Amino acid sequence: MSTTTETRPGTAPGGRPRMTPASIALWGGIAVVGAVCWTVLALSRGEEVSALWILFAALSSYAIAYRFYSRFIATKVLGVDDTRATPAERLDNGVDFDPTDRRVLFGHHFAAIAGAGPLVGPVLAAQMGYLPGTIWIIVGVILAGAVQDMVILFFSMRRDGKSLGQMVREEIGIVGGVAALIAVFGIMIIILAVLALVVVNALAESPWGVFSIALTIPIALFMGFYVRYLRPGRVMEVTGIGVALLLLAIIGGSYVEEMGIADALTLSKESLTISLAVYGFVASILPVWMLLTPRDYLSTFMKIGVIVLLAVGLVIAAPVLQNEAVTDFAAEGNGPVFAGKLFPFVFITIACGALSGFHALISSGTTPKMVAKESHVRMIGYGGMLMESFVAISALIAACVIDQGLYYAMNAPAGATGGEPGTAADFVNGLGFTISAGDLTAAAQAVEEETLVSRTGGAPTLAFGISQVFTDAFGGGLAAFWYHFAIMFEALFILTAVDAGTRVGRFMLQDTVGNVWKKFGDTSWRPGAWIASAVVVGLWGGLLYIGVTDPLGGINQLFPLFGITNQLLAAIALTLAVTLLIKHGKAKWAWVPGIALAWDLTTTMTASWQKVFSSNPAIGYFEQADTYRTAADQGEVLAPATDAGQMDQIIFNSTVNGVLQATFAILTLVVVANAAVIWFKGWRTGGLPTTEVPHQPSAIVAPSDFFATKEEKAAVREWEESRRERVGAHR
Amino acid sequence: MTGRLLEAARGVRWYLREVTGEAKWDAYLARCEAEGCTPMTRREYERHRADHKERSAQGRCC
Numbered sequence: 007m008s009t010t011t012e013t014r015p016g017t018a019p020g021g022r023p024r025m026t027p028a029s030i031a032l033w034g035g036i037a038v039v040g041a042v043c044w045t046v047l048a049l050s051r052g053e054e055v056s057a058l059w060i061l062f063a064a065l066s067s068y069a070i071a072y073r074f075y076s077r078f079i080a081t082k083v084l085g086v087d088d089t090r091a092t093p094a095e096r097l098d099n100g101v102d103f104d105p106t107d108r109r110v111l112f113g114h115h116f117a118a119i120a121g122a123g124p125l126v127g128p129v130l131a132a133q134m135g136y137l138p139g140t141i142w143i144i145v146g147v148i149l150a151g152a153v154q155d156m157v158i159l160f161f162s163m164r165r166d167g168k169s170l171g172q173m174v175r176e177e178i179g180i181v182g183g184v185a186a187l188i189a190v191f192g193i194m195i196i197i198l199a200v201l202a203l204v205v206v207n208a209l210a211e212s213p214w215g216v217f218s219i220a221l222t223i224p225i226a227l228f229m230g231f232y233v234r235y236l237r238p239g240r241v242m243e244v245t246g247i248g249v250a251l252l253l254l255a256i257i258g259g260s261y262v263e264e265m266g267i268a269d270a271l272t273l274s275k276e277s278l279t280i281s282l283a284v285y286g287f288v289a290s291i292l293p294v295w296m297l298l299t300p301r302d303y304l305s306t307f308m309k310i311g312v313i314v315l316l317a318v319g320l321v322i323a324a325p326v327l328q329n330e331a332v333t334d335f336a337a338e339g340n341g342p343v344f345a346g347k348l349f350p351f352v353f354i355t356i357a358c359g360a361l362s363g364f365h366a367l368i369s370s371g372t373t374p375k376m377v378a379k380e381s382h383v384r385m386i387g388y389g390g391m392l393m394e395s396f397v398a399i400s401a402l403i404a405a406c407v408i409d410q411g412l413y414y415a416m417n418a419p420a421g422a423t424g425g426e427p428g429t430a431a432d433f434v435n436g437l438g439f440t441i442s443a444g445d446l447t448a449a450a451q452a453v454e455e456e457t458l459v460s461r462t463g464g465a466p467t468l469a470f471g472i473s474q475v476f477t478d479a480f481g482g483g484l485a486a487f488w489y490h491f492a493i494m495f496e497a498l499f500i501l502t503a504v505d506a507g508t509r510v511g512r513f514m515l516q517d518t519v520g521n522v523w524k525k526f527g528d529t530s531w532r533p534g535a536w537i538a539s540a541v542v543v544g545l546w547g548g549l550l551y552i553g554v555t556d557p558l559g560g561i562n563q564l565f566p567l568f569g570i571t572n573q574l575l576a577a578i579a580l581t582l583a584v585t586l587l588i589k590h591g592k593a594k595w596a597w598v599p600g601i602a603l604a605w606d607l608t609t610t611m612t613a614s615w616q617k618v619f620s621s622n623p624a625i626g627y628f629e630q631a632d633t634y635r636t637a638a639d640q641g642e643v644l645a646p647a648t649d650a651g652q653m654d655q656i657i658f659n660s661t662v663n664g665v666l667q668a669t670f671a672i673l674t675l676v677v678v679a680n681a682a683v684i685w686f687k688g689w690r691t692g693g694l695p696t697t698e699v700p701h702q703p704s705a706i707v708a709p710s711d712f713f714a715t716k717e718e719k720a721a722v723r724e725w726e727e728s729r730r731e732r733v734g735a736h737r
Numbered sequence: 738m739t740g741r742l743l744e745a746a747r748g749v750r751w752y753l754r755e756v757t758g759e760a761k762w763d764a765y766l767a768r769c770e771a772e773g774c775t776p777m778t779r780r781e782y783e784r785h786r787a788d789h790k791e792r793s794a795q796g797r798c799c
Binding site for chain 2: 100101102107109110113114118119120121123194233234238239240241242245293294295299302303358362364365367368371372499502503506507509510512513529
């Protein structure tokens with residue numbers, strides 16, 4: 007049963023006429039640019055390739071996909087209907103249900119979905135060469151990631167902003183619902199742990215980094231008090247002050263040596279882990295106005311600033327790619343950054359940026375309650391994700407333009423490189439790349455870091471790449487400043503995600519336990535909040551500790567787990583999308599999220615299978631545990647472990663990772679199996695009742711795309727006139 | 738030319754005020770006026786908004 011009203015025949019939503027000759031010429035031109043860029047990328051081997059080919063292949067592909075595919079999804083597949091009032095209009099309370107200007111909501115939505123994921127994933131995936139990453143980021147976002155974000159946003163909006171978990175329970179079934187709930191919570195924990203691991207790896211042994219990041223806490227506190235007590239509500243003013251202080255904090259970091267605090271700020275990974283856990287706990291129980299809200303302002307502004315700078319910097323510097331198109335690691339699966347072949351591991355390493363399950367939580371969170379007109383889901387859902395993908399492409403380029411010997415020295419775990427410039431140079435030369443110990447030391451000195459050897463996690467590599475691009479583009483010997491600027495920006499993102507994620511995890515836990523113990527579900531009850539926060543922090547902190555101390559390298563071990571779980575969450579979201587299309591009697595369009603779901607299930611299930619059952623100890627967690635257990639039983643110590651204690655640690659860690667991996671794969675399969683029953687029923691009967699809210703007429707008039715047409719502007723003016731007259735008549 | 742620039746600057750300012758939520762106060766005042774009720778002070782209003790944020794945490798993605 008579908009309650010969608012079709013738009014008038016002959017006109018698309020928004021009343022746009024058919025394509026004019028001028029627009030045919032424009033889109034033809036964009037298509038030609040895209041085709042040329044892709045051809046160059048496809049045919050160039052062993053020659054100098056400019057990074058701009060990637061950049062423009064991406065931009066032209068995005069433009070075409072947005073103009074044609076997203077429009078097709080909006081009109082044909084979903085049937086967006088601007089005569090229908092959105093929840094923001096019907097339930098408007100000026101707080102969470104609030105019809106918001108489409109461009110403003112685009113900003114909010116983008117700030118919520120963009121984070122460190124699209125920055126670090128592509129950096130790690132550069133191990134396979136630049137081409138696989140480029141193709142997956144662009145094709146993936148067009149056919150999968152942006153589709154998921156838009157479709158989930160639409161369906162949640164048609165259900166008064168229900169969450170993903172709620173929709174799975176009500177539309178698929180209780181079994182699937184419970185599985186999805188557990189999966190969502192578990193994925194939150196893993197994401198927090200891995201993001202925190204990236205920060206720990208970026209800040210360990212880096213007094214400059216620790217100095218600047220630590221200062222963000224007093225800066226945020228100052229901003230919080232300023233805007234609450236001194237000048238209530240003056241957010242722009244306080245953000246301006248905050249950003250200025252932040253830049254001073256980065257500059258100040260270069261003087262830690264002179265200030266005599268360098269040693270005190272040179273922290274080991276273990277102490278950073280403890281500091282982060284304590285910070286996460288305190289931050290999540292403090293009132294939001296004190297730390298979280300001001301931090302969010304800072305990180306949003308830094309985010310936009312860096313993305314714009316990076317795009318401009320890339321165009322000006324026009325760097326040449328140092329990476330190969332496809333490396334030997336892609337086929338052989340023996341890369342040092344993460345193990346496994348191109349298929350399936352490129353698709354799970356580049357998680358956000360092409361397809362990210364986490365976005366489905368945002369698209370079914372606050373955004374659907376603020377959409378003013380139904381047609382806006384296209385620019386906010388699809389458009390927002392295209393922008394995120396652009397960030398991922400920029401990160402990929404930054405990782406591919408640095409010296410590849412340096413890339414491997416930075417990204418291979420310490421167990422492989424030996425942690426010293428000399429041994430690292432030997433290791434990298436053994437891989438078939440050339441770099442000398444002297445070059446490694448010089449590169450570290452250029453950015454004023456102790457060392458760059460085995461600085462895994464992607465953040466330091468990206469920071470180095472950004473610093474190189476900015477130095478080329480803007481000149482002026484600021485390499486060290488740019489490096490720490492980039493580190494600060496990534497760490498800021500991640501810490502905001504850790505604050506907010508811990509708090510969301512706490513609410514989820516309180517809500518779930520609240521079903522059996524009512525008192526615990528009351529979020530304003532202090533002991534409950536503290537216990538729930540402690541549990542959440544304990545879970546991600548524990549996993550973080552496992553990653554930090556893992557002799558095999560935490561990123562190497564945990565990043566695949568993070569990537570796979572994020573993609574499994576996407577599989578749940580896409581399953582819901584297919585289910586709803588079938589229930590609405592639109593089975594003929596189910597292929598739209600369906601192809602994304604099929605590909606996502608193929609890659610993630612293959613990856614999960616390999617991580618659980620592979621007989622290669624570099625890939626399979628259980629085989630890895632077995633190998634080390636057999637050796638330990640015979641009293642042997644296998645490298646990179648250096649003693650019996652580390653042997654036990656590897657056995658324990660690999661078993662935990664394996665169990666987590668298997669659990670998430672099974673949970674996803676439960677949701678899919680539950681949904682398959684509904685698919686069959688829905689397909690046989692041609693549709694099923696859903697929880698969609700019935701049509702109510704909309705009064706709001708607003709343009710539907712980024713740029714308003716003349717007719718739309720006139721219509722908005724007319725509508726505003728009539729509203730003013732009505733208000734005038736009231737008085 | 739300067740007219741264009743001025744317009745663009747006004748647009749940027751409008752956008753930033755909207756995105757940061759600073760403009761919510763103006764919207765609230767307008768709403769109060771339309772409905773003919775007395776608005777609370779800015780301090781009270783911002784407290785109100787902060788309290789609401791306290792209860793509705795939104796995750797930040799990866």
